[in-house]
Structure formats: structure tokens, C-alpha cells
Amino acid sequence: MKKVLSPIQKIKGGVTTATGFLASSVKAGIKASGNPDVALVVSEKKASAAGCFTKNAVRASSVDWCASHLPSKEIVAIICNAGNANACTGAQGVRDTAQVCDRVGEALGVAATQVLMASTGVIGHPLPVHKIEAVLPDLTKTASSRKGHDFATAIMTTDTCSKESAVRVGSGAGSYVLGGCVKGSGMIHPNMATMLGFITSDAKISPAILNGIVKRVVDRTFNNLTVDGDTSTNDMVLVLANGTSGVSIVGKESVSLFEEALFIVCNDLCAQIAADGEGATKRVEIRVVGGKTFADAKKAAKSIANSLLVKTALFGNDPNWGRILCAIGYSEAHFSDTKMLVSLCGIPVCKGTQPVPFPVERMRKLMAKKLVIIDVDLAVGVAEAISQTCDLTYDYIKINAEYHT
Amino acid sequence: MKKVLSPIQKIKGGVTTATGFLASSVKAGIKASGNPDVALVVSEKKASAAGCFTKNAVRASSVDWCASHLPSKEIVAIICNAGNANACTGAQGVRDTAQVCDRVGEALGVAATQVLMASTGVIGHPLPVHKIEAVLPDLTKTASSRKGHDFATAIMTTDTCSKESAVRVGSGAGSYVLGGCVKGSGMIHPNMATMLGFITSDAKISPAILNGIVKRVVDRTFNNLTVDGDTSTNDMVLVLANGTSGVSIVGKESVSLFEEALFIVCNDLCAQIAADGEGATKRVEIRVVGGKTFADAKKAAKSIANSLLVKTALFGNDPNWGRILCAIGYSEAHFSDTKMLVSLCGIPVCKGTQPVPFPVERMRKLMAKKLVIIDVDLAVGVAEAISQTCDLTYDYIKINAEYHT
Numbered sequence: 108m109k110k111v112l113s114p115i116q117k118i119k120g121g122v123t124t125a126t127g128f129l130a131s132s133v134k135a136g137i138k139a140s141g142n143p144d145v146a147l148v149v150s151e152k153k154a155s156a157a158g159c160f161t162k163n164a165v166r167a168s169s170v171d172w173c174a175s176h177l178p179s180k181e182i183v184a185i186i187c188n189a190g191n192a193n194a195c196t197g198a199q200g201v202r203d204t205a206q207v208c209d210r211v212g213e214a215l216g217v218a219a220t221q222v223l224m225a226s227t228g229v230i231g232h233p234l235p236v237h238k239i240e241a242v243l244p245d246l247t248k249t250a251s252s253r254k255g256h257d258f259a260t261a262i263m264t265t266d267t268c269s270k271e272s273a274v275r276v277g278s279g280a281g282s283y284v285l286g287g288c289v290k291g292s293g294m295i296h297p298n299m300a301t302m303l304g305f306i307t308s309d310a311k312i313s314p315a316i317l318n319g320i321v322k323r324v325v326d327r328t329f330n331n332l333t334v335d336g337d338t339s340t341n342d343m344v345l346v347l348a349n350g351t352s353g354v355s356i357v358g359k360e361s362v363s364l365f366e367e368a369l370f371i372v373c374n375d376l377c378a379q380i381a382a383d384g385e386g387a388t389k390r391v392e393i394r395v396v397g398g399k400t401f402a403d404a405k406k407a408a409k410s411i412a413n414s415l416l417v418k419t420a421l422f423g424n425d426p427n428w429g430r431i432l433c434a435i436g437y438s439e440a441h442f443s444d445t446k447m448l449v450s451l452c453g454i455p456v457c458k459g460t461q462p463v464p465f466p467v468e469r470m471r472k473l474m475a476k477k478l479v480i481i482d483v484d485l486a487v488g489v490a491e492a493i494s495q496t497c498d499l500t501y502d503y504i505k506i507n508a509e510y511h512t
Numbered sequence: 513m514k515k516v517l518s519p520i521q522k523i524k525g526g527v528t529t530a531t532g533f534l535a536s537s538v539k540a541g542i543k544a545s546g547n548p549d550v551a552l553v554v555s556e557k558k559a560s561a562a563g564c565f566t567k568n569a570v571r572a573s574s575v576d577w578c579a580s581h582l583p584s585k586e587i588v589a590i591i592c593n594a595g596n597a598n599a600c601t602g603a604q605g606v607r608d609t610a611q612v613c614d615r616v617g618e619a620l621g622v623a624a625t626q627v628l629m630a631s632t633g634v635i636g637h638p639l640p641v642h643k644i645e646a647v648l649p650d651l652t653k654t655a656s657s658r659k660g661h662d663f664a665t666a667i668m669t670t671d672t673c674s675k676e677s678a679v680r681v682g683s684g685a686g687s688y689v690l691g692g693c694v695k696g697s698g699m700i701h702p703n704m705a706t707m708l709g710f711i712t713s714d715a716k717i718s719p720a721i722l723n724g725i726v727k728r729v730v731d732r733t734f735n736n737l738t739v740d741g742d743t744s745t746n747d748m749v750l751v752l753a754n755g756t757s758g759v760s761i762v763g764k765e766s767v768s769l770f771e772e773a774l775f776i777v778c779n780d781l782c783a784q785i786a787a788d789g790e791g792a793t794k795r796v797e798i799r800v801v802g803g804k805t806f807a808d809a810k811k812a813a814k815s816i817a818n819s820l821l822v823k824t825a826l827f828g829n830d831p832n833w834g835r836i837l838c839a840i841g842y843s844e845a846h847f848s849d850t851k852m853l854v855s856l857c858g859i860p861v862c863k864g865t866q867p868v869p870f871p872v873e874r875m876r877k878l879m880a881k882k883l884v885i886i887d888v889d890l891a892v893g894v895a896e897a898i899s900q901t902c903d904l905t906y907d908y909i910k911i912n913a914e915y916h917t
Contacts, residue, residue, distance in 0.1 A: 162842065163838065163841040163842045164840075164842070164844070164847070165837055165838060166841075195834060195837060195862070195865045195866055195867065196866070197864070197865070197866050229834070230834030230837070230838070231833070231834050231862075231866065231867045340838055340841060415820075415908075415912070416912055419908075419909055419912035420912065420913065422909065422913040423912070423913030425913070428636070429599075429634070429636050432570055432600060432635070433568060433570060433635070435569075435570070436568040436569045436570030437566075437567065437568045437569070439569070442569070457636075459602070460570050460600045460602070461601070461602050461636070462600065462636045499909065500913075501906050501909050501910075503820075503824075503909075504824055504827065504904065504905060504906050505906075507820070507821055507824035507825065507828070508824040508825065508827045508830070508905075509828055
């Protein structure tokens with residue numbers, strides 16, 4: 108039998124892998140570490156853009172700025188700073204975001220409304236606008252298609268590694284790329300977290316179609332990601348598509364393919380965040396199938412992912428299926444009392460609500476690996492959901508108790 | 513000005529302080545430690561009884577048993593075992609609960625349906641019914657009004673201390689007592705936790721009125737308590753009133769007084785659980801006022817109480833008001849952008865969503881004490897809520913990662 112090649116191939120890359128995108132990063136002196144802390148993505152052509160934003164009622168001014176300008180068909184740049192969230196900074200914070208976007212627009216010869224902004228870092232301190240303005244000439248001058256990785260590194264805060272992902276999508280009309288990067292390590296929870304994601308594509312797509320795809324994919328990926336259950340004030344995922352590949356996303360089939368490709372990139376970025384969760388020793392993937400509805404499958408997956416008792420048991424390599432069952436129980440998801448099946452590392456541990464014997468020592472060894480998969484079949488339908496998370500460790504406490512404001 | 517004495521006075525006592533209640537405890541060999549693990553409360557007269565139960569869809573058979581028999585006007589005993597939760601034990605678990613209640617009823621000369629049962633401990637192991645049956649003669653023979661404290665100690669699992677509270681209520685018609693005890697330390701969260709509470713009174717009250725009062729008070733106290741956000745399979749609060757004081761609770765005024773007295777006992781028991789939260793170094797009380805509705809005030813209080821970032825900051829004596837504000841932000845509670853006031857240890861730290869300068873070193877010293885109070889005025893109404901919790905520490909991780917099933 109001939110092997111059918113998938114039209115979606117994972118490739119090495121990030122925010123400048125799609126054609127027509129440039130990036131740069133500089134040290135502006137906002138991060139105490141002195142590392143690069145202001146970064147820019149520029150599209151050579153006006154791009155369709157859409158985004159998803161934190162549901163937190165306390166939102167940073169950068170979130171309000173982006174949300175008010177998206178979806179759009181003429182975005183040209185994203186400026187991102189790390190080290191200061193510009194959140195809880197009142198009217199001054201609003202003016203500061205507008206001023207930075209205005210200056211970036213000036214430098215690129217476009218309107219302020221064609222520039223998006225994202226910020227991450229400490230809350231309640233005024234944004235040092237002069238520091239950002241001082242580095243803008245350097246930032247625009249040095250932008251290059253080879254600096255996607257520099258961008259991904261500059262936006263990091265407590266992250267221990269940068270996180271990038273890309274795919275090439277082949278279609279009858281030619282091929283296009285989707286690539287991006289993300290930052291985030293703590294304060295990670297459904298409905299966005301101190302998590303910034305930037306994804307670019309050289310496909311040609313209308314802002315309205317892009318907007319629908321982004322909302323659906325974020326709901327299946329980033330909104331099911333949790334490190335500690337805290338939803339930040341600054342979260343956002345921005346997706347830009349500039350059309351330079353010449354491949355148009357129109358019609359059901361090409362929209363589905365683009366959506367699947369975006370899902371693969373986003374899910375990979377989520378997995379990278381979970382693996383780098385504050386203090387984490389292992390990544391945990393919770394795969395729920397057999398749900399009555401997607402919302403139900405998601406509830407069960409998130410409830411397990413958010414349980415401190417499950418997460419500490421995972422740290423201790425303890426196959427404590429009772430805690431998993433308990434978390435499903437209070438999730439309000441429908442499940443079959445008799446047919447529900449829970450497996451840990453591929454080995455069934457309970458059926459219905461009762462234990463199934465399993466080889467304990469072998470299980471402990473499997474649980475000590477870098478990736479633990481929890482499979483749940485709710486056995487009442489066909490809906491599925493995935494949640495990415497990590498274990499809860501001494502180091503999470505250390506990072507967050509000893510990080511002083 | 514003459515000092516007005518409150519009709520409700522706190523007294524030392526517990527589950528046998530109200531007249532006509534006896535208790536006992538014995539070692540049945542269910543706890544691995546060999547400590548007393550089966551305990552009994554007996555009312556000399558048939559008592560009105562009401563209860564509140566876990567909302568977890570995976571419920572222990574003891575929960576189903578009690579829920580199906582309450583409210584009642586003829587409860588005579590509660591039997592409680594620690595060391596085995598009899599949860600996730602299927603049809604056998606249901607038969608085991610019924611059998612134990614049947615045997616207790618036989619020993620006391622009443623029907624099985626006049627006996628309530630509560631269990632706490634490991635999940636998924638069959639209840640060792642024979643061990644409980646073996647100690648029943650001893651348990652009923654030694655019951656005494658002086659053994660309330662023994663009862664409170666026998667029901668402990670990971671608790672490091674027993675938790676009791678009592679009040680005497682004076683009224684025109686004479687006085688009565690409300691007293692009780694709880695166990696619970698981890699897996700503590702709104703909507704009940706592995707938390708068992710038993711409160712007795714010698715007031716005379718109808719099951720229907722008692723039932724309404726219990727539901728309201730539990731919603732204001734135990735349901736706002738959180739240690740780790742996990743809701744257990746076995747939680748319950750049971751309240752028995754046997755009428756032996758001769759004081760009847762009828763009419764608006766005496767119902768209010770009884771309700772207030774029960775609130776005081778329950779709130780005190782919640783504070784004791786929070787202080788003994790797994791690994792806790794301090795108790796944290798979150799007092800929200802100015803809410804649009806009670807539900808809103810409760811949402812804000814619980815959101816702060818459940819935030820891992822707030823709880824680790826409290827452990828680190830870090831006045832990180834940004835994390836508190838962030839938790840209010842994602843709670844979905846209404847608040848005033850400009851007038852909301854957040855205070856830590858009595859010192860304002862932010863107004864609206866912006867910082868207020870405060871003496872940092874003095875604050876750190878106050879935060880190092882055994883009780884930290886967080887006051888929030890949402891500034892949009894008059895509703896109030898209190899949530900009791902504790903900090904999140906290395907020892908919580910230790911207890912829960914190293915506790916092996």
C-alpha cells in the first residue's frame with residue numbers, strides 16, 4: 108500500500124519562517140537581568156490579523172488596544188516588551204501603549220492602528236516608554252527574516268527555554284507556512300494566562316475567516332492549558348497572515364486544512380509551555396474521549412489538570428487514580444458510572460468508579476518519565492478534548508514564594 | 513452606657529456539650545497508626561437532623577445513605593470511621609454502609625434508618641465491616657457525655673489537631689447549647705471536602721426549619737473554605753437537635769438567633785480547619801464587603817482563596833497585591849474600577865486597580881504572623897462573604913507527593 112503523505116509537515120521554525128515576516132530584538136534595560144526585552148515582528152505586506160485575549164476583568168492596556176483593533180486586514184507590526192506588564196497602571200498605561208504604537212507606526216510609515224502591542228512582566232509599575240522609544244531605531248533597522256528565534260527569546264520572563272513551532276502545508280495551489288512562538292511558564296490557566304503567543308503565516312485569508320479559526324483553535328488548545336490555575340491580566344494570542352505565499356484560504360477544504368495546521372502549531376506550543384511550567388519535572392497530557400459534548404470533555408480534562416492533589420501525586424510518581432476520579436466527579440461532566448475508563452501511561456487503573464488491578468512497580472517507573480499521559484473515556488458520547496499541564500513540585504512553591512514584588 | 517451582653521456566648525466544648533448527647537471512640541484497627549478510628553455519637557432522645565453533602569458526582573455510599581434519610585425527626589446516632597472512605601467501592605460499599613447502620617441500630621434498639629454514617633480515609637478499598645462490628649458492643653457500652661473530645665480525635669486523618677467549638681445561647685425561654693467538631697486538612701474546597709462536621713444541639717426545632725438553617729449556614733461557612741481546591745467524595749456536615757433543653761426554636765427571632773449561633777460554631781470550625789490545612793504555616797481570612805450580591809462577594813473571596821499565586825506569596829510574606837487583584841479580576845465578580853479597596857493586614861495596598869504606597873518592611877512583619885487578613889471592598893453594593901484558607905507551602909507538596917496509595 109502506498110503511504111499517503113500528510114499535507115501538513117512539521118518543520119523547524121518560528122515567527123519569521125513564513126515568507127514576508129521580519130523580526131528583531133534589543134536590550135532596552137526593562138528586564139533586571141539586562142537581557143533583550145523589546146522585540147518586533149514586521150510583515151512586509153499588510154496582514155490579516157485576529158486574536159484571543161484574557162478573560163480577566165483586570166486587563167492590561169495592551170490587551171484593550173489589540174482587542175479594539177482586531178480583526179483587521181492591515182496589520183504591519185507587533186511590538187512586545189518583557190519585564191513590565193503595563194497592567195494596573197490606569198490612564199497613564201493606556202496613553203503609554205498608544206504612544207509606543209504611534210512611534211512604531213512612525214518608524215515604519217504606517218498608522219498606529221496597524222501596530223499591535225503585547226507586554227509581560229511586573230504589574231502596577233508604569234511602562235518605561237522612554238526606554239522603548241530609545242531602542243526603536245535599532246529595532247526597525249535590524250529586523251531580519253533570520254531573527255525569529257531572537258524574538259522568541261526576548262519575550263521570555265520566567266521561561267527557562269524559548270518555545271517555537273512551525274508547519275509547512277502543501278495544497279493544490281502551492282504551499283504555505285504557519286509558524287510562531289509563545290512565552291509562558293507560570294500564572295498559566297484556561298482562558299489565557301501570562302501567556303503571549305504570536306503566529307504568522309504567508310497564506311492569504313480574510314480577517315473574518317481567520318478570526319473564526321483562531322477562536323476555535325485557541326479554545327481547543329491554549330484555553331485548556333494550565334500550570335497553576337491563575338489567569339493573567341495580559342494574555343493574548345495573535346495570528347497574522349500576509350498572503351505572500353499566494354495560496355488563498357477559501358472554501359471549506361482549505362479552511363479545514365489551515366485550521367488543522369494552526370491546531371498542530373498551537374498544541375505543540377502548549378505542550379512546550381506545560382513542559383516548562385514553573386518547577387515542573389514532567390509534562391502531563393490529559394486526553395478525554397467519549398464526552399457527551401466538547402464542553403463536557405473539556406470540563407473533565409481541565410478539572411484533572413487543575414487538581415493540586417493529582418498534580419502532587421504525579422510529582423510523587425504515585426498512581427493515585429482515586430484523585431483523578433475525584434476530579435472528574437466534581438467537574439460536572441457527564442460520565443458512565445459503569446463504563447468510564449481511566450488509564451495512566453496506557454495502563455487501565457479504573458473502570459466505572461472502581462479500581463482495576465495494575466502492576467504498581469512498572470507503573471511507578473513509567474510515571475517517572477518526562478511525559479505522563481492520562482486517558483479518560485467518559486463513555487457517554489463521542490466528544491474529545493486535550494489538556495496540557497505539568498506536575499506540582501517544591502520548585503513551584505520556591506519560585507512563587509521567593510519571587511518578591 | 514450599659515454594656516449589652518450578647519445572647520450567644522462561646523464556651524469550651526464539642527459534640528457532647530449539649531445535653532442528652534453521648535459519645536465514644538475505640539480502636540478497630542482500620543487506621544494504620546493503630547489510633548482510635550471508629551466513633552459514635554448517640555442522642556438520648558430522637559433528634560431532628562439535617563445535613564449538607566459533597567457536590568462531587570463520585571459520592572461515597574455513606575453520603576448517599578445520609579442524604580436519603582435527611583431531613584429527619586428521629587435520628588438517634590451517628591457512626592463515623594476514619595482510615596477507609598468506603599468510596600469507589602460499588603454495590604459492596606452500599607451494602608456495607610447499610611449493614612453497619614443496621615448493626616448500630618440493633619445495638620441501640622432503633623431502626624437502621626435512625627442511624628447516620630460518615631467515613632473518611634483511603635478511596636477504593638472495601639470497608640472492613642467485620643472490624644467495625646467487632647467493636648460495636650464496646651462502642652455503645654462506653655458512650656458518655658464526657659467523650660466529645662475522644663470522638664473529635666478518633667475521626668482525624670491527616671489533621672494534626674482536633675477541632676471543636678461550642679456556644680451557649682440565652683433566650684427568654686431558657687438557654688441551649690450548640691457544639692460540634694470537624695475533621696479535615698487536605699482536599700478541602702467549596703461544596704464540601706474530605707471534611708466531616710458534626711454539630712449537636714439540645715434546642716427543639718423541626719427538621720424542616722433546621723434543614724433550611726443548615727443549608728444557609730453551610731453556604732456561608734464550609735462552602736467558602738478552601739485548602740487546595742479539591743472537593744472530596746465523602747464530605748458532609750450533620751446537625752442534630754434533640755430538644756432536651758426545652759427551648760423551642762419557632763418564630764423569626766429565635767430562628768435568627770439559632771442560625772447566628774450555628775454560623776459562629778461553623779465559622780470557628782472552618783477557621784480551625786484552615787489553620788490546620790496541610791502544610792500551612794498560617795491561617796488566611798478573606799473578608800469581602802461591598803459586593804453586588806452574596807454570590808458575587810463569595811466568587812471574589814473564593815477566587816482569592818484558591819489562587820496558588822496568592823497562597824505562595826502569603827507563604828513568602830510577600831505583599832503581592834497584583835496577584836490578589838488578578839484573582840478578583842478572573843472571579844467574574846462585579847467591582848468598581850475606581851473605588852475597589854484591597855487591604856492586607858489592615859493596610860490598604862490598592863485602590864481601584866492601582867497601587868497605594870505602604871510600608872513594605874512593616875507589612876512583611878505583619879504577614880509573618882499566624883493569621884493574615886485580606887480585606888476587599890468591591891464598592892458596588894452591600895453583600896459580604898468570608899472565605900477561610902491557608903498558605904501553600906513546601907510541606908503541602910511533601911504531604912501529597914509522598915503519601916502513597
